[in-house]
Amino acid sequence: MMIFPDQVSILIEQISVADEITLTLRTMSPTASCPNCGTLSTRVQSRYSRTLHDLPSTGRPVDLIVHVRRFFCTKSTCAQKIFAERLPELCHPHAQRTIRLQEALSQLGLVVGGQAGARVGSQLGFSGSRDTILRLLRQSDLPEPRTPHVVGVDEWAWKRGRRYGTLLCDLQRGIPIDVLPDRSVERVSAWFKRHPSIEVVSRDRSSEFAAAASQGAPQAVQVADRWHVGKNLAEALSTVLARCRADQAKANRAKVKREESLREPPPQRAAYRSKGEEQVRLARKAEREQRYAQVLALHQQGLGAIDIAARVGMGERTIRSWLACGRYPEPKRRRRRPSLIDRYENIVLKRWDEGCRNGARLYQELRQQGYRGSQKALYRYLARLRPVGSTRRRQAAGKEEAWLAGPLERLSTGRSTWLFMRKSEDLSQEEHKELIQIRQASPEIEAAYQLVQTFLQMLRDRSGQHLEVWLQAAETSHLPEFESVAAGIRQDYAAVLAGLTLMWNNGQTEGQITRLKLIKRSMYGRAKFDLLRLRVLHRSKDAQKENAITREAHRQRQGDPATVAQTEENTLTSKHTTSLISEVA
Numbered sequence: 001m002m003i004f005p006d007q008v009s010i011l012i013e014q015i016s017v018a019d020e021i022t023l024t025l026r027t028m029s030p031t032a033s034c035p036n037c038g039t040l041s042t043r044v045q046s047r048y049s050r051t052l053h054d055l056p057s058t059g060r061p062v063d064l065i066v067h068v069r070r071f072f073c074t075k076s077t078c079a080q081k082i083f084a085e086r087l088p089e090l091c092h093p094h095a096q097r098t099i100r101l102q103e104a105l106s107q108l109g110l111v112v113g114g115q116a117g118a119r120v121g122s123q124l125g126f127s128g129s130r131d132t133i134l135r136l137l138r139q140s141d142l143p144e145p146r147t148p149h150v151v152g153v154d155e156w157a158w159k160r161g162r163r164y165g166t167l168l169c170d171l172q173r174g175i176p177i178d179v180l181p182d183r184s185v186e187r188v189s190a191w192f193k194r195h196p197s198i199e200v201v202s203r204d205r206s207s208e209f210a211a212a213a214s215q216g217a218p219q220a221v222q223v224a225d226r227w228h229v230g231k232n233l234a235e236a237l238s239t240v241l242a243r244c245r246a247d248q249a250k251a252n253r254a255k256v257k258r259e260e261s262l263r264e265p266p267p268q269r270a271a272y273r274s275k276g277e278e279q280v281r282l283a284r285k286a287e288r289e290q291r292y293a294q295v296l297a298l299h300q301q302g303l304g305a306i307d308i309a310a311r312v313g314m315g316e317r318t319i320r321s322w323l324a325c326g327r328y329p330e331p332k333r334r335r336r337r338p339s340l341i342d343r344y345e346n347i348v349l350k351r352w353d354e355g356c357r358n359g360a361r362l363y364q365e366l367r368q369q370g371y372r373g374s375q376k377a378l379y380r381y382l383a384r385l386r387p388v389g390s391t392r393r394r395q396a397a398g399k400e401e402a403w404l405a406g407p408l409e410r411l412s413t414g415r416s417t418w419l420f421m422r423k424s425e426d427l428s429q430e431e432h433k434e435l436i437q438i439r440q441a442s443p444e445i446e447a448a449y450q451l452v453q454t455f456l457q458m459l460r461d462r463s464g465q466h467l468e469v470w471l472q473a474a475e476t477s478h479l480p481e482f483e484s485v486a487a488g489i490r491q492d493y494a495a496v497l498a499g500l501t502l503m504w505n506n507g508q509t510e511g512q513i514t515r516l517k518l519i520k521r522s523m524y525g526r527a528k529f530d531l532l533r534l535r536v537l538h539r540s541k542d543a544q545k546e547n548a549i550t551r552e553a554h555r556q557r558q559g560d561p562a563t564v565a566q567t568e569e570n571t572l573t574s575k576h577t578t579s580l581i582s583e584v585a
């Protein structure tokens with residue numbers, strides 16, 4: 001069994017196993033080389049022992065007691081007269097831990113952080129406090145920086161909406177290359193200046209990163225990230241849809257109101273009257289009875305209908321009819337027009353009494369029972385069952401009417417946006433139908449659809465040469481949302497054009513931001529910037545390997561542009577979907 005690296009000639013003199021394992025060791029090589037001049041020496045000056053903590057074994061901590069020699073340097077001109085022999089494969093000079101334990105502790109620190117690393121370590125028999133882990137982390141070398149040529153820059157939030165940092169990625173190698181504590185133009189442009197090799201900067205649409213790149217890397221082509229451009233477009237689209245939807249709903253409400261004013265009053269359904277309403281009804285009835293008595297009394301006093309009408313403040317015709325009737329006039333119940341729902345009234349009332357207030361479900365149930373009337377008629381009927389005059393009823397009725405009115409109202413803005421952003425051949429037949437209905441809802445919506453699809457086509461094909469035509473169409477669309485998208489693109493024209501033409505985009509930067517967030521969260525908000533940076537930039541050996549594989553795959557794919565486009569577009573679409581879904585939710 002190999003206990004020590006084979007470059008180290010070490011003799012194990014003694015092993016003692018108790019709660020911990022202690023190995024006593026002696027170095028065996030006859031010579032040692034002077035760290036100052038490199039001369040080999042055989043002249044031993046003295047011996048001393050060093051204690052090193054090592055990786056645990058069989059659950060016990062392991063300590064190494066190493067007898068080390070001091071040598072004379074035999075080169076007379078060397079400033080170093082005496083030196084201790086080094087064990088470069090085993091430990092660093094003056095270290096208390098073997099290199100392999102240091103590496104294990106720093107990996108632990110990288111993955112779970114200092115505090116948790118120390119806790120987990122002590123359970124596993126790794127000797128190292130939180131401070132030791134953090135010190136090791138800070139001392140450990142970052143992966144050797146390579147000259148970046150294509151860089152993605154994006155922001156990340158220290159605290160959402162308040163404090164932001166900057167993450168820079170090497171897009172060719174797919175790795176994070178630096179983390180900056182803020183996103184100021186000064187700091188980011190200074191970073192760019194330190195990296196004159198940069199040829200392409202992929203960035204979001206913010207003016208800060210644009211300015212930083214222009215100042216710090218004027219030689220580089222700026223690429224407005226496709227995802228961010230797509231996001232702007234999706235936002236404009238969903239505003240148009242929401243606006244049209246609100247207009248439509250308003251028109252519908254007005255229509256419903258008109259209908260309501262023409263509509264007969266709801267049938268009296270004593271069972272569904274609230275206490276308060278019942279009181280009002282009884283009070284009105286009492287008042288009418290009292291009026292009747294008064295009219296009768298005046299009539300008996302010999303007054304005519306005209307005089308009585310003047311005295312009690314009622315219409316002359318009503319007085320005459322009351323007198324002609326000769327008894328207390330029950331208010332006439334107005335007849336409701338027969339409706340398809342009448343035959344199902346009992347079912348509806350039964351379900352209503354059982355507590356089912358879900359109109360859509362009731363509609364489904366009634367249809368199964370053979371109901372052929374409209375959903376709208378059912379809702380109108382249900383609205384009557386709700387307490388008269390309650391705001392809930394009015395709101396509910398308004399809402400039902402609104403979302404029953406058209407496809408635009410039936411679908412959420414988020415869902416509609418999603419349908420609009422998809423490739424039409426990716427939609428199911430059902431979705432296709434929905435889409436067509438929404439598009440037909442208003443000419444504005446159809447115009448928005450055309451603008452969105454043309455733009456997405458440019459994104460997919462990277463046919464930036466059509467951008468100018470698109471901008472003109474957007475500018476003359478009379479859709480303020482798209483006019484402002486166009487204005488924004490005009491201001492950032494070169495970068496958007498590059499984004500629509502070149503293959504680079506920030507997709508992987510976004511992925512690295514997600515990783516950064518995870519690391520930050522694991523530090524429970526106590527993240528010191530230097531540690532966060534270390535943990536983001538340090539990559540485990542596995543991750544590096546994985547990365548190499550990804551890069552290789554990417555290189556192979558690059559031979560086939562269709563595949564690359566496909567992959568990138570998938571990223572775009574799935575991201576949009578995610579963001580859209582989160583908007584809806």
Ligand SMILES: [Zn+2]
Nearest residue numbers: 034037073078
């Ligand atoms: Zn020397």
